[in-house]
Amino acid sequence: MVTMSDVARVAKVSATTVSHVINKSRKVNPETEKAVREAIEATGYAADGIARSLRTGRSQTIGLAMTAISNTYFGDVVHALELKVTNLGYSLILTDTHDTPEQELRAIHALLSHRVDGIVLAPSAFPEAAYAHLSRRKVPLVLIDRVPETHPPRVDAVGVSNIEPIARMVEHLGMAHGHTRIAMLAPKPGIITTRERVAGFCLGLERIGLDPAAAPIEYAGESPEQTTAALTRMLEVPSPPTALVLGNNLVTVAAIAALRRRGITPPHGMATVSFDDFPWADSFEPRLTTMSQPVDELGAVAVQLLFERMATPELESRSVRLEPTFELRESCGCPRGPGV
Amino acid sequence: MVTMSDVARVAKVSATTVSHVINKSRKVNPETEKAVREAIEATGYAADGIARSLRTGRSQTIGLAMTAISNTYFGDVVHALELKVTNLGYSLILTDTHDTPEQELRAIHALLSHRVDGIVLAPSAFPEAAYAHLSRRKVPLVLIDRVPETHPPRVDAVGVSNIEPIARMVEHLGMAHGHTRIAMLAPKPGIITTRERVAGFCLGLERIGLDPAAAPIEYAGESPEQTTAALTRMLEVPSPPTALVLGNNLVTVAAIAALRRRGITPPHGMATVSFDDFPWADSFEPRLTTMSQPVDELGAVAVQLLFERMATPELESRSVRLEPTFELRESCGCPRGPGV
DNA sequence: TTGTATGCGTTATCAG
DNA sequence: CTGATAACGCATACAA
Numbered sequence: 001m002v003t004m005s006d007v008a009r010v011a012k013v014s015a016t017t018v019s020h021v022i023n024k025s026r027k028v029n030p031e032t033e034k035a036v037r038e039a040i041e042a043t044g045y046a047a048d049g050i051a052r053s054l055r056t057g058r059s060q061t062i063g064l065a066m067t068a069i070s071n072t073y074f075g076d077v078v079h080a081l082e083l084k085v086t087n088l089g090y091s092l093i094l095t096d097t098h099d100t101p102e103q104e105l106r107a108i109h110a111l112l113s114h115r116v117d118g119i120v121l122a123p124s125a126f127p128e129a130a131y132a133h134l135s136r137r138k139v140p141l142v143l144i145d146r147v148p149e150t151h152p153p154r155v156d157a158v159g160v161s162n163i164e165p166i167a168r169m170v171e172h173l174g175m176a177h178g179h180t181r182i183a184m185l186a187p188k189p190g191i192i193t194t195r196e197r198v199a200g201f202c203l204g205l206e207r208i209g210l211d212p213a214a215a216p217i218e219y220a221g222e223s224p225e226q227t228t229a230a231l232t233r234m235l236e237v238p239s240p241p242t243a244l245v246l247g248n249n250l251v252t253v254a255a256i257a258a259l260r261r262r263g264i265t266p267p268h269g270m271a272t273v274s275f276d277d278f279p280w281a282d283s284f285e286p287r288l289t290t291m292s293q294p295v296d297e298l299g300a301v302a303v304q305l306l307f308e309r310m311a312t313p314e315l316e317s318r319s320v321r322l323e324p325t326f327e328l329r330e331s332c333g334c335p336r337g338p339g340v
Numbered sequence: 341m342v343t344m345s346d347v348a349r350v351a352k353v354s355a356t357t358v359s360h361v362i363n364k365s366r367k368v369n370p371e372t373e374k375a376v377r378e379a380i381e382a383t384g385y386a387a388d389g390i391a392r393s394l395r396t397g398r399s400q401t402i403g404l405a406m407t408a409i410s411n412t413y414f415g416d417v418v419h420a421l422e423l424k425v426t427n428l429g430y431s432l433i434l435t436d437t438h439d440t441p442e443q444e445l446r447a448i449h450a451l452l453s454h455r456v457d458g459i460v461l462a463p464s465a466f467p468e469a470a471y472a473h474l475s476r477r478k479v480p481l482v483l484i485d486r487v488p489e490t491h492p493p494r495v496d497a498v499g500v501s502n503i504e505p506i507a508r509m510v511e512h513l514g515m516a517h518g519h520t521r522i523a524m525l526a527p528k529p530g531i532i533t534t535r536e537r538v539a540g541f542c543l544g545l546e547r548i549g550l551d552p553a554a555a556p557i558e559y560a561g562e563s564p565e566q567t568t569a570a571l572t573r574m575l576e577v578p579s580p581p582t583a584l585v586l587g588n589n590l591v592t593v594a595a596i597a598a599l600r601r602r603g604i605t606p607p608h609g610m611a612t613v614s615f616d617d618f619p620w621a622d623s624f625e626p627r628l629t630t631m632s633q634p635v636d637e638l639g640a641v642a643v644q645l646l647f648e649r650m651a652t653p654e655l656e657s658r659s660v661r662l663e664p665t666f667e668l669r670e671s672c673g674c675p676r677g678p679g680v
Numbered sequence: 681t682t683g684t685a686t687g688c689g690t691t692a693t694c695a696g
Numbered sequence: 697c698t699g700a701t702a703a704c705g706c707a708t709a710c711a712a
Contacts, residue, residue: 014699049453051689075415094434113389257623283597284624391705
């Protein structure tokens with residue numbers, strides 16, 4: 001390994017000067033600087049980030065603790081985050097919490113041991129243990145996707161609006177297509193996004209004069225098997241629903257597959273609307289009517305909030321809600337538009 | 341920050357003993373050990389990975405330099421890698437090369453400055469500059485997805501077979517469905533996987549008695565616009581192809597969309613087969629006939645090879661090819677199976 | 681069975 | 697404008 005002292009020796013200056021040249025941290029005689037730069041070139045020197053971190057206390061890394069990286073939705077968010085973080089001269093350490101408090105805590109520990117300068121966390125259903133560790137270490141933290149009801153102190157959060165967008169889709173099913181038996185296949189129970197989406201479902205029903213208490217709501221978990229089972233429970237009753245609200249991307253794909261196995265292809269036999277959009281949704285049948293989350297913006301805002309807090313830790317907590325956009329296609333029963 | 345000396349003071353032992361207790365690196369009196377563990381508990385001490393790395397020369401991190409994380413295919417690979425790496429007690433630093441030599445080099449620099457213990461790289465079309473930096477630093481390296489023709493010394497590689505699987509799909513179009521005008525929409529030119537897939541296309545044509553030199557091959561790049569343009573060039577000729585080989589997942593989605601805009605829905609008016617599978621391909625129309633890459637295995641093998649090389653750097657170079665599986669659905673013209 | 685001393689490569693303080 | 701020196705927190709060689 002070639003170190004700073006090696007460069008210093010070649011350039012016939014002190015290591016101090018080499019350091020100052022690299023960091024532009026004080027005025028250096030142009031000639032000296034030239035000698036140093038040439039010595040760096042000649043030796044092929046590259047700074048050791050580890051040593052630098054130990055000395056400065058900053059690691060130039062951001063930790064990302066995501067739930068289920070396999071979910072393409074999170075893949076998009078990771079992409080957006082990586083882009084911004086890299087542009088700011090930081091690196092990204094990626095961990096997966098698998099959406100369990102235990103693995104979440106382990107992930108946080110791993111990030112903390114690398115002394116990350118900030119953390120982006122998609123919190124699990126019970127993130128208290130993780131929060132406790134984080135606040136003791138006072139690492140800047142931004143929550144993503146799941147915006148908690150009660151705000152932890154000095155912690156920011158960014159997610160999307162869930163209630164109103166789902167309500168709007170329900171209204172569409174009722175007002176535009178006259179459905180009165182509308183059901184919901186909700187994602188994992190216990191997490192805030194699911195609670196909000198279910199609340200939005202109920203709100204939408206009320207607005208079109210339906211009774212939320214009488215509406216079928218099944219929790220589909222996140223595996224295709226659970227979704228299939230939930231759908232079966234829902235359909236094998238005297239008067240099954242005629243329209244279905246699908247709570248996220250995983251539930252949507254699993255539900256469409258399960259419907260298909262029963263010979264149902266939306267909108268025929270069942271109208272559907274979904275939360276989360278797909279890049280291929282325009283070109284494949286059934287063409288899904290969805291609420292599309294602004295995933296790129298989600299990542300970008302998360303990084304923005306995090307860096308602001310890194311600069312000013314004592315800031316008041318902030319939470320940001322981004323608005324999804326309604327992608328009206330045909331699975332809800334709308335006729336095919338002209339351009340497609 | 342609470343350090344080892346703090347713990348030592350509380351436990352009334354030396355920092356050396358604390359270190360040995362934590363690392364189990366020498367025998368310690370059970371009573372002393374108990375005192376140390378209690379002191380760790382009491383102080384909330386957590387080891388500083390940065391300081392440890394500086395001292396030991398190992399960072400317990402693996403660097404991942406991927407092309408285009410936005411591609412869901414790579415998302416799956418990242419997921420598989422993260423899982424294995426974490427289980428081995430390492431962390432993953434994620435960078436995106438955006439498939440350009442410049443950004444690739446910057447990504448490698450970033451990883452090197454963090455002193456990663458090993459690197460998984462999806463090489464760009466011209467990875468020589470990156471290789472040069474890596475070999476000077478002697479960081480264990482495994483190439484993923486794109487297996488180079490000539491093997492850099494002391495470097496492993498893992499990818500999938502491209503030639504034979506594509507040839508097999510072409511044969512299927514010719515033998516089972518009688519197509520004689522078969523075209524290919526290939527991914528980004530210049531990269532080895534594209535070259536192999538085009539070679540497989542030509543090989544398949546030869547096997548069914550068609551002339552590869554006369555077959556339309558267009559490079560679709562990776563943007564929907566380029567794909568649309570390529571498809572237009574291909575179709576607006578006197579006798580357009582009746583079957584289409586789609587070179588990867590991005591090309592596939594863009595091509596199906598473009599076909600649809602012309603009123604064509606495979607297999608009607610155009611038979612298609614694709615490289616890369618989709619989790620939703622079973623449930624949405626057109627149901628795509630594809631070659632499915634074993635992405636999980638790809639990630640797992642990459643990590644396996646990397647850790648073997650980290651343990652034994654002087655190993656001969658190895659390259660592994662995993663076999664895709666043929667998912668026969670209906671976009672090629674096959675009738676719908678019974679179970680779907 | 682335990683402790684002391686040293687150095688990993690860098691940056692910050694202070695002195696010149 | 698430049699340099700000597702110390703310290704970041706830890707692991708290890710050596711000593712007791």
